[in-house]
Every structure is written in C-alpha cells, then in structure tokens.
Amino acid sequence: MADVTMRVWRGDSTGGDFADYTMPAVEGEVVLDVLHRIQAGPAPDLACRWNCKAGKCGSCSAEINGMPRLMCMTRMDELPTEEPVVVAPMKTFPIIRDLVTDVSFNYVMARQLPPLKPRAPEADGTYRMQQVDVERGQEFRKCIECFLCQNVCHVIRDHEENKPNYAGPRLFIRYMELESHPLDTNDRRELLRQRMGIGLCNITKCCTEVCPEHIKITDNAIIPLKERVVDSSYDPIAWLGRKILRRTKRGAVEVAQDAPAFTAPTSEDRLERQTLPVMVGTAVGAGNPSTAASAGPGAGPAEAAGGTGPTAAGDPFGTDAGA
Amino acid sequence: MADGLTAGPGAGELETHDFDVVVIGAGGAGLRAAVEAKERGLRTALVCKSLLGKAHTVMAEGGAAAAMGNVWSEDNWQVHFRDTMRGGKMLNNWRMAQLHAQESPDRIHELERWGALFDRTPDGRILQRDFGGHRYARLAHVGDRTGLELIRTLQQRAVSMGIEVFMECKILRLHKDSEGRVSAAVGYWRPTGSFVAFTGKAFVLATGSIGKSWKYTSNSWESTGDGHAMALWAGADMIDMECVQFHPTGMVWPLSVRGILVTEGVRGDGGVLRNSEGRRFMFDYIPPMFAAETADSEAEGDRWYDDHTNNRRPPELLPRDEVARSINSEVKAGRGSPHGGVFLDIASRRSAEYIRRRLPSMYHQFKELAGVDITAEAMEVGPTCHYVMGGIRVNADTEATTVPGLFACGEVAGGMHGSNRLGGNSLSDLLVFGRRAGMAAADYAEGRTGTPTVDAAESRKVVDEALAPFARDGGESPYDIHRDLQETMQSLVGIIRTESELVQAASELDKLAERAGAVAVSGGRAYNPGWNLATDLPSMLAVSRLVTTGALARRESRGGHTRDDYPKPDPEFGKVNLVQRFDEQGRLTLTPEPLPQMPPELAALFEEPAASPAPAPGKEGH
Numbered sequence: 001m002a003d004v005t006m007r008v009w010r011g012d013s014t015g016g017d018f019a020d021y022t023m024p025a026v027e028g029e030v031v032l033d034v035l036h037r038i039q040a041g042p043a044p045d046l047a048c049r050w051n052c053k054a055g056k057c058g059s060c061s062a063e064i065n066g067m068p069r070l071m072c073m074t075r076m077d078e079l080p081t082e083e084p085v086v087v088a089p090m091k092t093f094p095i096i097r098d099l100v101t102d103v104s105f106n107y108v109m110a111r112q113l114p115p116l117k118p119r120a121p122e123a124d125g126t127y128r129m130q131q132v133d134v135e136r137g138q139e140f141r142k143c144i145e146c147f148l149c150q151n152v153c154h155v156i157r158d159h160e161e162n163k164p165n166y167a168g169p170r171l172f173i174r175y176m177e178l179e180s181h182p183l184d185t186n187d188r189r190e191l192l193r194q195r196m197g198i199g200l201c202n203i204t205k206c207c208t209e210v211c212p213e214h215i216k217i218t219d220n221a222i223i224p225l226k227e228r229v230v231d232s233s234y235d236p237i238a239w240l241g242r243k244i245l246r247r248t249k250r251g252a253v254e255v256a257q258d259a260p261a262f263t264a265p266t267s268e269d270r271l272e273r274q275t276l277p278v279m280v281g282t283a284v285g286a287g288n289p290s291t292a293a294s295a296g297p298g299a300g301p302a303e304a305a306g307g308t309g310p311t312a313a314g315d316p317f318g319t320d321a322g323a
Numbered sequence: 324m325a326d327g328l329t330a331g332p333g334a335g336e337l338e339t340h341d342f343d344v345v346v347i348g349a350g351g352a353g354l355r356a357a358v359e360a361k362e363r364g365l366r367t368a369l370v371c372k373s374l375l376g377k378a379h380t381v382m383a384e385g386g387a388a389a390a391m392g393n394v395w396s397e398d399n400w401q402v403h404f405r406d407t408m409r410g411g412k413m414l415n416n417w418r419m420a421q422l423h424a425q426e427s428p429d430r431i432h433e434l435e436r437w438g439a440l441f442d443r444t445p446d447g448r449i450l451q452r453d454f455g456g457h458r459y460a461r462l463a464h465v466g467d468r469t470g471l472e473l474i475r476t477l478q479q480r481a482v483s484m485g486i487e488v489f490m491e492c493k494i495l496r497l498h499k500d501s502e503g504r505v506s507a508a509v510g511y512w513r514p515t516g517s518f519v520a521f522t523g524k525a526f527v528l529a530t531g532s533i534g535k536s537w538k539y540t541s542n543s544w545e546s547t548g549d550g551h552a553m554a555l556w557a558g559a560d561m562i563d564m565e566c567v568q569f570h571p572t573g574m575v576w577p578l579s580v581r582g583i584l585v586t587e588g589v590r591g592d593g594g595v596l597r598n599s600e601g602r603r604f605m606f607d608y609i610p611p612m613f614a615a616e617t618a619d620s621e622a623e624g625d626r627w628y629d630d631h632t633n634n635r636r637p638p639e640l641l642p643r644d645e646v647a648r649s650i651n652s653e654v655k656a657g658r659g660s661p662h663g664g665v666f667l668d669i670a671s672r673r674s675a676e677y678i679r680r681r682l683p684s685m686y687h688q689f690k691e692l693a694g695v696d697i698t699a700e701a702m703e704v705g706p707t708c709h710y711v712m713g714g715i716r717v718n719a720d721t722e723a724t725t726v727p728g729l730f731a732c733g734e735v736a737g738g739m740h741g742s743n744r745l746g747g748n749s750l751s752d753l754l755v756f757g758r759r760a761g762m763a764a765a766d767y768a769e770g771r772t773g774t775p776t777v778d779a780a781e782s783r784k785v786v787d788e789a790l791a792p793f794a795r796d797g798g799e800s801p802y803d804i805h806r807d808l809q810e811t812m813q814s815l816v817g818i819i820r821t822e823s824e825l826v827q828a829a830s831e832l833d834k835l836a837e838r839a840g841a842v843a844v845s846g847g848r849a850y851n852p853g854w855n856l857a858t859d860l861p862s863m864l865a866v867s868r869l870v871t872t873g874a875l876a877r878r879e880s881r882g883g884h885t886r887d888d889y890p891k892p893d894p895e896f897g898k899v900n901l902v903q904r905f906d907e908q909g910r911l912t913l914t915p916e917p918l919p920q921m922p923p924e925l926a927a928l929f930e931e932p933a934a935s936p937a938p939a940p941g942k943e944g945h
C-alpha cells in the first residue's frame with residue numbers, strides 16, 4: 001500500500017518546528033494510530049496525549065490540517081494523502097511538548113464554579129425527575145472535556161489577557177447545565193456576567209462547529225444564558241417570579257454579594273502559575289464543606305447542626321454536604 | 324539526551340508534599356475515596372497519571388448495578404448478592420459482595436445529590452437496564468456513557484471541595500518506615516520528568532486495571548497494573564490473579580481498533596449473537612448451572628424483553644465468561660465472521676431510532692471508526708481483555724491491605740468479583756469500596772503516631788532505576804519489549820489456557836524481564852512517552868508473572884479462568900484463594916488459603932432452586 005507522510009509539530013515552550021515522518025499506510029487507521037507507529041519506530045519520544053482511543057475521554061485533541069479534532073476519531077482515509085497530514089498542538093494553550101499542551105486554564109476556571117446545591121429530597125430521601133427535564137442537562141453532560149471549543153474561541157485564542165476573566169464555551173455549557181438542573185438552587189448569573197465573561201462571547205459559533213459531541217453550545221447554552229443574565233441585571237424580581245414556580249433559587253443579588261468563589265490554588269496551578277497569576281485568588285471555601293452551613297432550602301440538617309447564620313462566609317455558594 | 328540526566332535530583336532536594344491521606348488513582352474509586360477523606364477534614368492528595376477526568380472509568384458504558392428496585396420492585400440486595408456470587412462462581416469474598424449489594428443504592432442516590440443526571444423511569448425515578456447475569460434490570464445508566472457521568476460527578480464534587488489534585492504524575496514505588504507502615508510514595512511529573520515524593524499517614528491505591536499487557540484489550544495505556552505491582556513490592560498479599568475477564572464483545576475490525584469495547588448494553592437492549600451461518604449459537608452453549616433460568620428457544624428469548632414474568636432470559640445474557648468462551652469456540656470451529664469474530668446484530672431487531680437513542684456512543688463508534696451503521700448492519704465482535712477480578716487482598720469492611728497504612732479499592736483490589744465479574748458491578752464497586760477505603764484510611768491517619776518521612780537512600784534508588792534507561796547505549800526500545808509482552812500474554816495466557824503454554828509463557832517472561840533490564844530510551848525527560856513506557860514495564864512484567872503463576876496453579880476452569888487441560892470446576896479449588904506474596908527471602912510464593920466462610924443465613928440464599936422466571940414487574944413496568 002501507499003505511504004503516508006505525517007508532518008508533526010515537535011518542540012517545547014522555547015520553540016520548535018514541524019518534522020516529517022513517512023510511514024506505510026494501514027487500512028482503517030486513525031491519525032492517532034499512525035502517531036503510535038511513529039513512537040514505536042522513528043520517534044519514541046514524540047509526545048501526545050490519549051487514553052480511550054474511542055472518542056470518549058477527550059485527551060487527544062490537536063489541530064489536524066488546521067482543523068481542531070480528536071486524533072483518535074479522525075480516520076486517515078478521510079484526509080487527502082497526496083499532501084503531508086499536518087498535526088499541530090492546540091494553539092490556545094501553552095505548549096508543554098510536541099502535541100501536548102498545558103490545559104490547566106480549564107481546570108482553574110472550573111474550580112471557580114459554585115457547585116450544585118440541591119433542593120430537599122422527597123420523603124423517601126431520593127428525588128423524582130422527569131426524563132424531559134434531565135435531557136436538557138444530559139446534552140451538556142456529554143462533554144468529554146476535549147477543550148477543542150475553548151481552543152477555537154477567539155476571545156481567548158487571540159487575547160491571552162482575557163483568560164482570567166473568561167470561562168469559555170466548555171464552562172458556559174456547565175453553567176447552563178446547572179441553570180437548567182431540576183434540583184439546583186444556586187444562582188450563578190451575576191458571577192457569569194461579572195467574572196466569567198459571558199458578555200465577551202459574540203456568538204460566532206466556532207465552538208459548536210468543532211464539538212465532537214455535537215453539543216449545541218451556542219444555541220442551547222450561550223444564547224439562553226445571555227438572555228438570563230440580561231434578565232437578572234435588569235429585572236431580577238421578574239426572573240425570580242418566573243423561576244420560583246419550579247424551584248427556589250437563591251437570589252441573584254444575595255449570591256453576588258457573597259465572597260469570591262475562588263478556591264485555594266492547588267497543584268493544578270503548578271504550570272499555569274506563570275501564565276495566570278491573577279487566578280490564584282484568596283483561599284475561600286476550601287475548608288470542610290460539611291461544617292459550613294448554607295442558606296438554600298436543601299441545607300436543613302447542616303444549618304440545624306451548625307447553628308451558623310444563613311450566609312456563612314466559609315462556603316459562599318453552599319454544597320449539599322449536610323443533606 | 325544529557326539535559327534530562329544532569330538535572331537528576333539528589334535525594335535531599337526531592338520535591339516533597341505532605342498529606343494525611345494520599346490517594347493514588349483518580350478513577351471512580353480513587354475520587355470517591357478522596358472525597359470521603361476530605362469530608363473528614365483531612366489533608367487529602369489525589370495523584371493520577373493522566374489529566375483529571377480521563378481515567379479509564381470515563382470509558383465505562385452500560386451502567387452501575389444497584390438493587391434499587393425502580394423497575395422491578397422485587398429486586399433487593401439479597402438477589403443482587405446472590406447474582407454476584409453465582410456470577411463469580413462462588414470464589415467471591417462473600418462479605419464484600421454483601422456490602423456491595425447492600426450499599427450500592429445509597430451510593431447511586433448520593434451521586435444524584437451531587438449532580439448526576441441518570442435516565443428516568445416514567446414516574447421520575449432512576450431507570451435501570453438489563454445486563455448479563457443480573458436477574459432484574461438493575462443498571463442505573465445514562466445512555467451508554469455511564470462512566471463519564473460517574474467520573475464527572477465525582478470530579479466536580481472533588482474539585483468543589485478543594486481536594487488537591489496532582490495530575491500527570493506517575494508513582495513508581497511505595498516506601499515503608501521502620502515499623503513497616505507505608506510512609507511515602509515516590510514518582511515523577513510526566514510534563515517535566517522531575518521527581519516528586521508524597522509523604523502521608525495513609526495511602527489508598529486505586530490504580531485500576533492491568534489490560535495493557537495483552538494485545539487486544541479494552542483498556543487504556545494507563546492500565547499497566549502499577550498499583551498491583553507497587554503493593555506486591557511493598558509486601559502485600561495478592562489473590563486470584565489468574566482471574567482475568569475477557570469481555571465477549573470487543574471490536575475486531577479495523578485492526579487498529581481491535582479490542583475496543585462494545586457494551587453489553589447492546590445485548591441488554593435486544594441485540595443477538597449469530598455465527599456465519601446466521602445461527603443464534605448461544606442456545607448451543609447454555610451451561611447446566613444456568614439452564615433453569617435461560618430460554619431454550621429463540622421465541623421465548625425474544626418474548627422475555629417485554630415479559631420477564633412468563634419467559635426466561637435469552638442466552639446472550641449469560642455471564643461474560645460463558646459468552647466469551649462460546650464465541651471463541653464458534654470462531655475456532657470455522658463459523659466466525661470475515662475478520663475472526665462473530666456477528667452482533669441489533670439492526671434487524673430494533674428500530675434505528677431506538678438504537679440511536681439507547682446506544683448513541685456505540686452508533687458513533689462504529690460509524691466513525693469502522694464505517695459500519697449499526698442500525699442497518701450487524702457488528703463484528705470478539706473477546707477482548709477487559710478486567711482483572713484478582714488483585715490486592717483487602718479486609719472487606721475497611722479495604723485495608725496486609726501492609727499497614729495501605730488501602731486498596733476499585734479494580735486494583737481483589738475478592739469482590741470472585742472469578743468473574745458481572746457487568747455493571749464495577750462502577751458500583753468503585754463507589755461502595757472507594758468510600759469505605761476513604762473512611763478507613765482517614766481513621767488510620769488520625770490514629771497514626773509519628774511523622775512520615777521520605778527515606779533519602781531509598782528514593783535515590785528509585786530515581787536511579789527510573790533514569791537508568793537514559794544512560795544505556797544501544798539497548799532495546801521499550802515499545803519492542805511491550806509488543807512482545809503483549810504477544811506472549813495474548814497467545815499463551817489468553818482466554819483458554821493450558822499447562823504447556825503457561826510454562827512456555829513463564830519462560831518467555833523471564834526473557835522479557837532480562838530484556839527490560841537493558842531497555843534504552845532517547846530524548847529528554849519532559850513528556851517522553853518512550854521513557855514513560857520504560858517505567859511501566861516493571862509493573863506490567865510483575866503483574867503478568869502473577870497472572871501466569873496463578874493460572875498454572877489453578878488446575879480447574881472457573882469463571883474468567885479457563886484451562887483446556889482441566890475443563891471443569893474443581894470443588895477443592897472452589898474453596899481457596901490462590902495467594903501470592905514475597906516471602907522473607909524475597910521469593911515469590913503461592914499458597915492456597917481458604918475463602919472466608921459465609922454465615923448460614925447467607926448460605927441459605929443459595930439452597931432454594933433458582934428455577935422460576937422473574938416474577939411480575941414492579942409498577943413501573945419495563
């Protein structure tokens with residue numbers, strides 16, 4: 001069979017260049033397979049991430065012929081092979097080596113997200129939810145955290161300085177998932193507006209186009225979120241009135257007044273400490289959540305036991321640990 | 324290449340982090356353990372080889388088994404317990420199987436409180452699906468991406484609690500203090516290649532599987548058995564390592580995806596197995612142990628999906644060991660599919676819409692990787708190395724190993740699943756025993772006296788050993804050794820075993836160990852997969868040795884362990900765990916030791932005949 005040439009970016013944070021590897025073509029292979037054969041042959045130290053080899057873990061993101069894709073789900077036979085197949089690392093994140101980038105930005109932003117705070121369960125201690133209600137959230141929970149959407153979003157791809165104040169599409173869907181979660185009682189809209197930069201997104205839809213899970217990031221998450229955030233800043237009472245029928249959210253104003261949601265920096269910060277100094281905020285809420293009382297309706301036992309006030313500073317957004 | 328070497332740390336300057344509880348492994352088990360320890364207010368570290376959220380658990384598809392009784396109200400922990408023990412051919416640690424069956428429902432409901440969104444029954448409870456070996460539809464699931472839901476929920480929980488996560492950090496060895504308690508773990512950061520130590524008062528191993536030593540496996544590169552090996556080297560008892568599960572349905576074509584899993588959910592949702600003659604051959608392989616509860620005609624099997632009351636389950640849903648062996652026999656008899664598997668057909672049995680809704684990731688996997696539309700054509704499938712039932716011996720209630728200060732949970736621990744695991748029982752195992760390991764480790768840490776330290780000389784040895792491949796000129800590539808190891812284990816210690824081949828495997832392993840001692844790598848230390856693989860080889864070889872030795876010693880066929888030369892179960896072997904450990908002289912020994920004795924009230928559950936089909940469904944219907 002014919003040969004294929006892979007033009008793979010090799011280097012680290014100090015620089016690098018593309019290197020060509022010509023390998024025999026093998027039927028049915030994906031890009032990642034060819035890279036594995038390169039590792040087992042001419043370049044044993046070629047760095048790339050992978051785990052599942054079936055599009056389930058989101059480890060193997062790269063830019064293949066300029067297209068952000070999963071290497072394990074890109075078949076060689078769908079790429080033109082007269083030309084070398086160009087494989088480059090994701091551009092938005094700092095290079096570690098070769099195709100491996102430092103994606104800790106995404107983990108840092110995820111840490112600032114106030115977790116689910118569920119309402120009180122039914123009498124039997126469990127919950128009832130309808131399939132139609134969980135399906136909205138399930139769409140977003142398909143996310144495999146490949147960070148391809150983050151990679152293509154121009155707000156951070158072209159503007160490094162936006163990173164500290166921009167959650168990005170991957171996390172916008174997470175916010176939307178919680179926003180539509182049948183059990184949740186937290187309100188994160190002010191946080192989204194003030195610190196997560198939802199306003200910076202100008203709905204180019206590039207994120208939706210690259211999502212390997214086909215999540216409708218813009219239509220089903222970002223646009224509705226933008227609407228809700230606007231609602232909350234202009235007319236929180238009307239919004240609350242609408243929502244209250246389904247469940248009780250903590251008031252937007254109340255949440256906005258709470259202490260920052262930053263948690264203590266952890267070792268994930270090792271690598272991005274240089275790149276994102278602003279992220280390493282004050283350590284708040286890093287204590288044992290089970291000892292912190294929270295204000296929501298689901299927090300009955302913790303409140304009763306702890307006897308602390310309804311907005312204990314140790315746990316601004318509350319968790320369900322007491323429930 | 325010198326760049327990486329000169330920077331090697333003297334032991335004095337080793338980067339060191341101190342914690343109360345150090346959890347190694349961030350799959351479902353490790354995450355759940357860390358959450359529990361943190362909940363107790365202890366300083367807790369979570370260390371993993373990949374990025375957070377990418378562990379093997381993320382790949383689990385079908386569901387998590389828990390007798391919640393949402394679909395069949397007759398289901399309860401006793402039935403689940405009984406299914407698990409029978410599936411494991413009674414080699415299970417009965418107490419683990421009991422705790423698992425009793426506590427799984429709470430663990431699943433807890434996930435829901437933490438944000439998981441399982442599929443629902445019409446009345447809004449958690450929907451449960453049928454799986455092989457489970458008497459009732461019992462698997463809580465989210466389509467066919469349950470593992471993703473589980474790991475993401477736990478990950479988000481862990482992050483919200485502020486647990487410190489050390490990602491892309493590989494632990495190489497555990498060190499003990501003068502009293503024999505584990506006190507430190509030494510490893511390296513993959514991104515930089517620099518070494519690091521964690522001191523702790525209690526350590527939890529949750530490192531998952533060993534499948535990467537076989538050629539065709541559903542496991543990821545991480546499944547090199549590091550935790551098994553580290554525990555063994557630290558002096559722990561290992562039990563029943565010969566019990567390895569070959570999942571009946573892995574992809575077989577194209578070659579590059581051979582081994583990737585096809586969820587049992589396909590069969591649970593109506594898919595059937597056929598040979599090249601179009602025959603549903605599983606009807607020819609119903610073993611006596613399950614005959615009373617298995618349909619003996621296609622018509623009955625087909626009716627069962629809608630009416631569990633008056634029909635028995637189709638033989639495609641027998642436990643995995645039975646199905647895998649049957650597929651193997653069909654292929655050997657020349658009735659296989661073009662690429663050496665058999666056909667798994669759901670296309671002719673369910674509507675395209677149903678298949679896409681119930682099995683979305685299978686649909687995509689075949690469409691994109693094999694160019695097969697599973698709503699229109701049959702899949703080609705064959706057995707793939709999937710899971711290890713054997714593992715570190717633990718106390719059923721605390722997951723304490725035989726080494727003080729060391730706990731183990733999840734796939735790395737042995738006992739729970741006996742000689743064969745039922746589908747869905749792993750995800751709930753991770754939750755039940757992850758939590759218990761976290762609790763017991765926290766207790767131990769709180770009670771421990773003295774300050775754990777890193778032994779400079781010992782850590783120096785670990786560092787030197789790990790860096791040795793850089794210094795060798797002209798040694799062998801780690802990839803070549805790995806490939807030959809996989810060939811050896813696949814062909815000689817695979818699904819069907821026999822004495823002569825196992826003896827040959829043992830001598831091949833000697834040669835491979837020698838070659839591994841001379842492995843050479845090039846490049847720097849920062850994110851160097853060749854070097855990383857070289858440091859995985861010692862664990863893979865150690866674990867392959869345990870499996871081979873156990874397989875030679877167990878002269879019977881039981882569950883996942885099939886001996887061609889001893890094709891029947893032997894009641895005497897059914898009473899013992901095969902325990903392997905290093906003795907005082909540093910020799911690996913194997914001793915049969917009696918299984919823990921089941922109390923009479925549980926033993927009674929196995930006396931009544933299991934003949935009748937499942938009783939009427941609960942009020943939700945199926």
Ligand SMILES: Cc1cc2nc3c(=O)[nH]c(=O)nc-3n(C[C@H](O)[C@H](O)[C@H](O)COP(=O)(O)OP(=O)(O)OC[C@H]3O[C@@H](n4cnc5c(N)ncnc54)[C@H](O)[C@@H]3O)c2cc1C
Binds near residue numbers: 353379709
């Ligand atoms: C494709 C597939 C589908 C499956 N489907 C199901 C299913 O439907 N239902 C079910 O019940 N079970 C299923 N299983 C089995 C189940 O997923 C696994 O048994 C389970 O996820 C193992 O979890 P774990 O927490 O023990 O380990 P893993 O999830 O494997 O995690 C191991 C962790 O240990 C870390 N680690 C390993 N070595 C080291 C080291 N040296 N240093 C530091 N960290 C280390 C890894 O980085 C990782 O974080 C499936 C398995 C596969 C492969």
Ligand code: SF4
Binds near residue numbers: 206
């Ligand atoms: S739609 Fe918004 S989030 Fe998505 S890529 Fe465009 S700017 Fe970024």
Ligand code: SF4
Binds near residue numbers: 058210
């Ligand atoms: S939303 Fe889609 S593109 Fe973004 S991280 Fe998740 S799976 Fe990847």
Ligand code: FES
Binds near residue numbers: 050051061
């Ligand atoms: S390796 Fe898991 S998505 Fe590609």
